[in-house]
Amino acid sequence: MWVCELNFDCYQDIELADAEPAIRQFIDALRYNGQILGREFPTSMHQGWLSARVVCPEKDSLHPRYHSRQVELAIEQLHRAGLTSPKVQFRGQDLNSDTTDHCDQRRWxxxxxxxxxxxxxxxxxxxxxxxxxxxxxxxxxxxxxxxxxxxxxxxxxxxxxxxxxxxxxxxxxxxxxxxxxxxxxxxxxxxxxxxxxxxxxxxxxxxxxxxxxxxxxxxxxxxxxxxxxxxxxxxxxxxxxxxxxxxxxxxxxxxxx
Ligand SMILES: [Zn+2]
Ligand SMILES: [Zn+2]
Incomplete structure (x- = not known):
């Protein structure tokens, strides 16, 4: 599994109160789609951008081709709250976690x-x-x-x-x-x-x-x-x-x- 950071730029002056629910909804949508794992996602606010740390099962888990309809809707919400679509930054492979299955066709x-x-x-x-x-x-x-x-x-x-x-x-x-x-x-x-x-x-x-x-x-x-x-x-x-x-x-x- 892979440790990644999701960085959201604020393209307008935003209130934390608006940004926070939009990011939470986005993170939930990713989680319910299996694109990120776990329950806790440390999120920090910086000058003009926000950052959340997540763990993904595969290196390309956050690619838009895997997005569910809910994830797409949550991205629209981010935009409405004044945030950009997240940029994904790799932090490295998670050492403690299981590897992901590579079978194209599973028998069971x-x-x-x-x-x-x-x-x-x-x-x-x-x-x-x-x-x-x-x-x-x-x-x-x-x-x-x-x-x-x-x-x-x-x-x-x-x-x-x-x-x-x-x-x-x-x-x-x-x-x-x-x-x-x-x-x-x-x-x-x-x-x-x-x-x-x-x-x-x-x-x-x-x-x-x-x-x-x-x-x-x-x-x-x-x-x-x-x-x-x-x-x-x-x-x-x-x-x-x-x-x-x-x-x-x-x-x-x-x-x-
Ligand atoms: Zn297998
Ligand atoms: Zn039986």
Whole structure:
């Protein structure tokens, strides 16, 4: 991933109060289109220009050819607020982050995230690398906002269950039950993505707890009740896959070494 700076020149005297919402809207539109990643974008005001620091999945993520309709509208808003379209400046490659998937045609893909990840939750099944969301057709209303909102909720639940101090039980239920509200949303998104990309798209069900290793190894698919255990784990996480239900899961973390 790439660290970039977006610089906006003010071509007229502007009030910070006008510039700020226009920039925030623009940044949100980029985020909902997968062109920038993460939640925090330090923005500073200088003499006659403003600057925001962002992280992109690819070097050319901010190219106008990837802009969604919402991004284009947000650029018009910038102009109305007295700002130019942003100039992009590279700061360098982000050392801590995952690489981006380079497959032209994926054999399969899955929705997967954790509370530690800021990258795209759509991953290549073969390489487990994130797929930038602007590279798939928009799932609804011109961009990928619904996927980002699902990811935020998934990560919030994951954070709660990792911390284990409040709402842990409810959070684990949302992450692990195939019919929880969170899973239903995610599975609907996976279906929609599969339809749009024509690539089989799986949904990850988190698994923790259970009575014994024996019982966990013999756990059947919660969708159809069939055997779904793999001979070897995939990407060291997934021990179970059900093709018809489009579900993947792990051997309970309590029994996985
Ligand atoms: Zn790949
Ligand atoms: Zn199944």
């Amino acid at each position: 893909q899955l929705l997967y995230t954790t509370y530690l990840h800021s990258c795209s939750p759509l991953r290549c099944g073969d390489h487990f690398t994130p797929v930038p969301l602007y590279r798939i057709p928009p799932v609804a209303n011109g961009d990928s906002k619904q996927i980002l909102k699902w990811q935020e909720d998934w990560e919030a639940c994951d954070q709660l269950q990792m911390n284990g101090s409040i709402l842990e039980h409810g959070a684990v239920t949302e992450l692990s039950e195939p019919d929880s509200r969170l899973s239903r949303r995610g599975r609907d998104l996976a279906k929609r993505i599969e339809y749009l990309t024509e690539v089989p798209t799986f949904y990850y069900l988190y698994r923790v707890g259970g009575d014994s290793l024996e019982a966990e190894l013999n756990r059947t698919c919660p969708g159809c009740g069939e055997d779904w255990r793999l001979a070897e784990p995939v990407h060291e996480i997934f021990d179970f896959v059900c093709e018809p239900c489009r579900l993947v899961s792990n051997l309970s973390w309590d029994f996985k070494n």
